[in-house]
Amino acid sequence: MSVDLSKAGMVLATSDLSAGYDGRAIVSEIAVEASPGQVISIVGPNGSGKSTLLKSLVGVVKVLGGHVKLGDADITNMAPEEIAKLGVGYVPQIDDVFPPLSVKENLEIGGYLLARREIPARVDAVLEVFPRLKNMMTRKAGKLSGGERKMLAMGRVLMLSPSVLVLDEPTANLAPIVATQLLEEYVRGFAEHGSTVLLVEQRAKAALRISDWTYVLGGGRVVLAGAPKDLEQNPVFVESFLGGGTRPAPTK
Amino acid sequence: MSSFGFGLVTAAVLALATVGFTMQFAVTNVLNLAYGSVMINSAFVTYYLNIHGVPTWVALFGGVATGAIASWLLNQFVFTPFQRRNRPPITIVIVALGVDLVGTFGLQAIVGGSYVSFRQSPGHEYHFLGMFFSGLQLVILGIAVVVLGIIHWLLRYTRLGKAMRATSANPSLARNSGVKTKTIISTTWLISGALCGLAGTVFALNTGVFEATSAQLYIVLLLAAMFLGGPGEPYGAMFGALVIGLSTEISAAYVNPQYKEVIAFVALLGMLTFRPYGIFGSEKTL
Structure with a gap:
């Protein structure tokens, strides 16, 4: 990745966070921190609350207790569009593009908060990062392959040069080779260019390979945290997530 | 061929109405069955301005403003x-039906049941x-072509139009992209x-004489045109309006014109049975 699209990263942190739906907490007492230049990954079994945690950070799910901070600003329960304005880019696991809109229109919506005259240059910059999208600018996003679609989803958030990237299982449903490229080339690349990257990932091994720090969620709580090399030495983690045995039962 | 000409004018009026109807459904997920009532109330505002000396084509702006304000207030x-309050869509449909009855018969209570022109x-x-x-029909056709062209330009080439389409496709993602969807929804209304x-105004102009309940069955034509083209698809609505407008007028040359709405209703049932997402829509639209 040769083009720097990100602003200087900011620290995204939670303290004693609980969040969920209809007043019922799915995640509780969560304290995570992601710093600039780092990839922070969150792994855990299905139903452990990983996606709910990310959604609560970007204003999609209600925070029921505790705080979310972006730098010095408290962004707890702020509207998603305000959080986007502050420089947090979010790529959801599914429904990550606007299917009836063309690739170009998806990128333009990604740059909705920019001045009109800034958009063409920004689109060009995003296309330098994802050159494959260049030849499909008029194609509807709903007609893209899984990998192309995910590149578009990331391109869309890069339009605003986010300080923090929040990525929910960006490799879901992708072929292993595409998933590896996406994580190692792009996701790691964003952090190396100064962004803060918070990543939820099912492929624990792949996530560890690109992460600086990893949180393990179970039953809606952080049950383990550490540097990847330390987690790889942890027998419980290895047994649960790196193919050493049975995974913990879903808790949702 | 003469019925084809009538059909074109009917289709033009229907296209104007259906595009607005389907935009409401696409962006706000409301099947606004009170649409016909707002149409006829707007037509009466234009009519009263007109009979108080305002030229028809100037008074028409009164009707347009009435439709815009009434729809915004309704939303x-x-x-x-x-x-x-997260009420299910069927609740909204029933509420809209109630509003339609209140709007139509409330108007009738005020203006009476006589036909006017x-x-x-x-x-x-x-x-x-x-x-x-x-000449009047040609003006109506011209208005429809110009206005639908403006809608096409709005949806395809403007920031607002793209935000409307993004909000329609995925409101949550639109918000995460910085789009203030509440503002977009209000603007859509x-x-x-x-x-x-x-x-409503051109419908009343085209029919010549009208009264408070004249647009009550119009919702059947609107639904037929919308489901034919694909719910929530403005371009589908234009196509659906053309097909329904032409088919109802051409069929009226062979069967009793009073059965026009029946023809539209049969088309609606056919689409709901065989392709409920319409010709331009996808299964995901529903």
């Missing part, structure tokens, strides 16, 4: 509170390819309401 004070001459008659149009007011 703000009727539909949004129900949606905020604008102070507007139909103008000269023009003949093309076996079809004949009055204003624009679609303006179309509703315009459609």
Whole structure:
């Protein structure tokens, strides 16, 4: 990745966070921190609350207790569009593009908060990062392959040069080779260019390979945290997530 | 061929109405069955301005403004509170039906049940390819072409139009992209309401004489055109309106014209049975 699209990263942190739906907490007492230049990954079994945690950070799910901070600003329960304005880019696991809109229109919506005259240059910059999208600018996003679609989803958030990237299982449903490229080339690349990257990932091994720090969620709580090399030495983690045995039962 | 000409004018009026109707459904997820009532109320505002000396084509702006404001108020004070409480779509449909009855028969209580007409001459008659149009009908066709062209430009080339389409496709992602969807939804109600007011006025102009309940069955034509093209698809709505407008007028040359709505209803049932997402829509639209 040769083009720097990100602003200087900011620290995204939670303290004693609980969040969920209809007043019922799915995640509780969560304290995570992601710093600039780092990839922070969150792994855990299905139903452990990983996606709910990310959604609560970007204003999609209600925070029921505790705080979310972006730098010095408290962004707890702020509207998603305000959080986007502050420089947090979010790529959801599914429904990550606007299917009836063309690739170009998806990128333009990604740059909705920019001045009109800034958009063409920004689109060009995003296309330098994802050159494959260049030849499909008029194609509807709903007609893209899984990998192309995910590149578009990331391109869309890069339009605003986010300080923090929040990525929910960006490799879901992708072929292993595409998933590896996406994580190692792009996701790691964003952090190396100064962004803060918070990543939820099912492929624990792949996530560890690109992460600086990893949180393990179970039953809606952080049950383990550490540097990847330390987690790889942890027998419980290895047994649960790196193919050493049975995974913990879903808790949702 | 003469019925084809009538069909084109009917289709033009229907297209104006259906595009507004389907935009409301696409962006706000409300099947606004009170649309016909707003149409006829707008037509009466234009009519009263007209009979008080305002030229028809100036008074029409009164009808457009009435449609826009009434639709915005409906969304703000009727539909949004129900949606905020997470009421199921069927509740909104029933509420809209209630609003339609109140709007139509409330108007009838005020203006009475007599037929009225604008102070507007139909103008000269023009003949093309076996079809004949009055000057008034040509103006209606012209208005439809220009306004639908503007809607196309709005949706395809403007920031607002793209934000409307993004909000329609995925409101949550639109918000995460920085789009203030509440503002976009309010604006959609204003624009679609303006179309509703315009459609009501040209509908009344095209029928010549009208009364408070004249647009009550119009919802059947609207639904048929919308489901034919694909719910929530503005371009589908234009296509659906053309097919329904032409087929109802051409069929009226062979069967009793009073059965026009029946033809549309049969088309609606056919689409709901075999392709409920319409010709331009996808299964995901529903």
